[in-house]
Amino acid sequence: MQPLDAFLARVRPQQTPVLVVRRAALMANLAAMQAACDAGGVRLRAHGKMHKCSALARLQVAGGAVGLCCQTVGEAEVYGAAGIADLLVTAPVPPWGWRRLAALAGASRVSAVVDSEAQLALASAAAVAAGNTMGIHIDVDPGMMRAGVPPAEVGPLMALALALPGLRVDGIQAYCGHHQHLPGGMERRTAALAWSDRLAALVAELGAAGMAPRQVTGGGTGTFAIDIASGVYTELQAGSYALMDVEYADCGGPDGHWPFRPALFVAASIVSARHASHNVCDAGLKAFHTNGPSPRVIVPDGSTWRSMGDEHGAIMPPGDSTEGALVWLQPGHVDPTVALHDAMLVAGEDGTLERWAIDARRFTPPIMVQPGREQR
Amino acid sequence: MQPLDAFLARVRPQQTPVLVVRRAALMANLAAMQAACDAGGVRLRAHGKMHKCSALARLQVAGGAVGLCCQTVGEAEVYGAAGIADLLVTAPVPPWGWRRLAALAGASRVSAVVDSEAQLALASAAAVAAGNTMGIHIDVDPGMMRAGVPPAEVGPLMALALALPGLRVDGIQAYCGHHQHLPGGMERRTAALAWSDRLAALVAELGAAGMAPRQVTGGGTGTFAIDIASGVYTELQAGSYALMDVEYADCGGPDGHWPFRPALFVAASIVSARHASHNVCDAGLKAFHTNGPSPRVIVPDGSTWRSMGDEHGAIMPPGDSTEGALVWLQPGHVDPTVALHDAMLVAGEDGTLERWAIDARRFTPPIMVQPGREQR
Numbered sequence: 220m221q222p223l224d225a226f227l228a229r230v231r232p233q234q235t236p237v238l239v240v241r242r243a244a245l246m247a248n249l250a251a252m253q254a255a256c257d258a259g260g261v262r263l264r265a266h267g268k269m270h271k272c273s274a275l276a277r278l279q280v281a282g283g284a285v286g287l288c289c290q291t292v293g294e295a296e297v298y299g300a301a302g303i304a305d306l307l308v309t310a311p312v313p314p315w316g317w318r319r320l321a322a323l324a325g326a327s328r329v330s331a332v333v334d335s336e337a338q339l340a341l342a343s344a345a346a347v348a349a350g351n352t353m354g355i356h357i358d359v360d361p362g363m364m365r366a367g368v369p370p371a372e373v374g375p376l377m378a379l380a381l382a383l384p385g386l387r388v389d390g391i392q393a394y395c396g397h398h399q400h401l402p403g404g405m406e407r408r409t410a411a412l413a414w415s416d417r418l419a420a421l422v423a424e425l426g427a428a429g430m431a432p433r434q435v436t437g438g439g440t441g442t443f444a445i446d447i448a449s450g451v452y453t454e455l456q457a458g459s460y461a462l463m464d465v466e467y468a469d470c471g472g473p474d475g476h477w478p479f480r481p482a483l484f485v486a487a488s489i490v491s492a493r494h495a496s497h498n499v500c501d502a503g504l505k506a507f508h509t510n511g512p513s514p515r516v517i518v519p520d521g522s523t524w525r526s527m528g529d530e531h532g533a534i535m536p537p538g539d540s541t542e543g544a545l546v547w548l549q550p551g552h553v554d555p556t557v558a559l560h561d562a563m564l565v566a567g568e569d570g571t572l573e574r575w576a577i578d579a580r581r582f583t584p585p586i587m588v589q590p591g592r593e594q595r
Numbered sequence: 596m597q598p599l600d601a602f603l604a605r606v607r608p609q610q611t612p613v614l615v616v617r618r619a620a621l622m623a624n625l626a627a628m629q630a631a632c633d634a635g636g637v638r639l640r641a642h643g644k645m646h647k648c649s650a651l652a653r654l655q656v657a658g659g660a661v662g663l664c665c666q667t668v669g670e671a672e673v674y675g676a677a678g679i680a681d682l683l684v685t686a687p688v689p690p691w692g693w694r695r696l697a698a699l700a701g702a703s704r705v706s707a708v709v710d711s712e713a714q715l716a717l718a719s720a721a722a723v724a725a726g727n728t729m730g731i732h733i734d735v736d737p738g739m740m741r742a743g744v745p746p747a748e749v750g751p752l753m754a755l756a757l758a759l760p761g762l763r764v765d766g767i768q769a770y771c772g773h774h775q776h777l778p779g780g781m782e783r784r785t786a787a788l789a790w791s792d793r794l795a796a797l798v799a800e801l802g803a804a805g806m807a808p809r810q811v812t813g814g815g816t817g818t819f820a821i822d823i824a825s826g827v828y829t830e831l832q833a834g835s836y837a838l839m840d841v842e843y844a845d846c847g848g849p850d851g852h853w854p855f856r857p858a859l860f861v862a863a864s865i866v867s868a869r870h871a872s873h874n875v876c877d878a879g880l881k882a883f884h885t886n887g888p889s890p891r892v893i894v895p896d897g898s899t900w901r902s903m904g905d906e907h908g909a910i911m912p913p914g915d916s917t918e919g920a921l922v923w924l925q926p927g928h929v930d931p932t933v934a935l936h937d938a939m940l941v942a943g944e945d946g947t948l949e950r951w952a953i954d955a956r957r958f959t960p961p962i963m964v965q966p967g968r969e970q971r
Contacts, residue, residue, distance in 0.1 A: 313864040314919035366867040490687040543690035
């Protein structure tokens, strides 16, 4: 792979601000995570919420992933239509979503997490009505207080799932979002292992009750090596590893270093260059979500970015003050930044560019309402 | 208009999270701003960067706006294709943008701001090559240090614009983004009037040099009444007034109160309700940009929202703990929040819902690159 600055110098997008994926880094990241999962005997189920791009999802499956994780019903519908044959919805499904997932389950293998009796009843009714089988994972709360049931309540919920028609009980999910960005090394390892010990005990309890989960799915980019080595997870749900961001770069890998390279950048243009203190580029709050760390300026090296509003950013110190000069930045937090864009350009080391649609980003299906008509 | 809570209780989106526009409030806001501009003899050029929705843009023009402001070349192309006949690009155009704007100028009346000699040269060359006339506004920096030239440099730049072929010098722009959210009442008024005095002097200087600007465009929602009364501006560029947000609600109108009502909301569903402290809804960082104030919870009244990640938010205290119960929120900062969505539902007092595409949000034209081909 060329040095990053030499590579970026060759990429010439014809519009800015735009997401640019370094294909060689992406492919290396996909291969590195697949190899780690294969070596550990763990299935990779790449998380599609990060990139929302079915072209990238197909690459992950072609590379060995068993399927995709989705965070929303809409993502599942887009990935299903794109030919992804095995889908898991990793967040609780709102009541309106079960009929759509049950319909999708006719073409793809579809599973979803549940953390309540009411969700199981809706899932079962929707599956029976559609004449399809709906997969279920019982969602376990590892202490995030976001979704999922405490370990002690998994058994009863799984027993109910086993008793309801139209459902296929695939296993359990335990996602530790609160561990992913803990300081690399001991702190993250200690937290992840403490939880995987508890999870192993839960799996044993379920086995003793004749309900051994076929799949234990969870984990993420920040804890991937610890999760794979734990021996508890049968599936890894990592997402960010494919493109990476400043937040993950700065917190370090589970063993301190990362086997994953930065693969996603934003190209911006200098649009006003009248000040000694800074230049103004065309990447602002609509090019970057700013909930996480600020985007990192790669070119010009050593400069920083500051928001100057919706469509403007300051580059300080200014660097090349030629209008139209390209500025290269790495997003602070990849997921919500990608959701602001509708396509990514994929750049090869040979100078080729392809356009990949971010086709699974939040969307409201046209069939959702009938314009002008009274709602039902 | 019904009370807000009674109105929201009737709206039943079939998917969440989703932007919902209260049509009656939107129409009242459009009418109030148009009436204020008409009474002051100032043209309203509504800013399309806020909503990125050509259906809404057409309503603004039908209601009396002379045209739309755009912040990007892509917005101008979408609004032009939607039949908006008069467009002004209010941010410096990157070098790659001039050819596209010059092509657009064949169908719509197109103008763009400039703050450098290089931009004028590119604009002129593109206009001549396209055989169309490109409108120009000289951008004046009111002290933001973002774009625009100091008042003393406007004359020479305008003289150059007048000398170049293919250009039509429409006037000057002076946008005071740094005034819009100053505390309502005296502080904002003092800052806005100090600037409009300086601007009036510039207009007089240009007139004395035989270059009196036909249009002086600028102003915004936060200073609209002050800008209209100043007698300097011929065009008001307000955007947020149409939908409003928490940031504008909290800073108050230019006279303390607002004639504009909240018209944009996000409907979210409770997806997990297992905790006494909070419920979890399906609106997170991909439903709200969080650069400004947090979204305000309207229903349940008195609760607050906290991000629980990309697709989750906590509602504290929980309110109705029924899964699927709707939560209603007002976005903190409207512009970048709208850019996260691809459509808004427009709800009538009579219970009707329409879907309006956010068709001018950031987009990369398919013609931008040729997949797999070597770049030119």
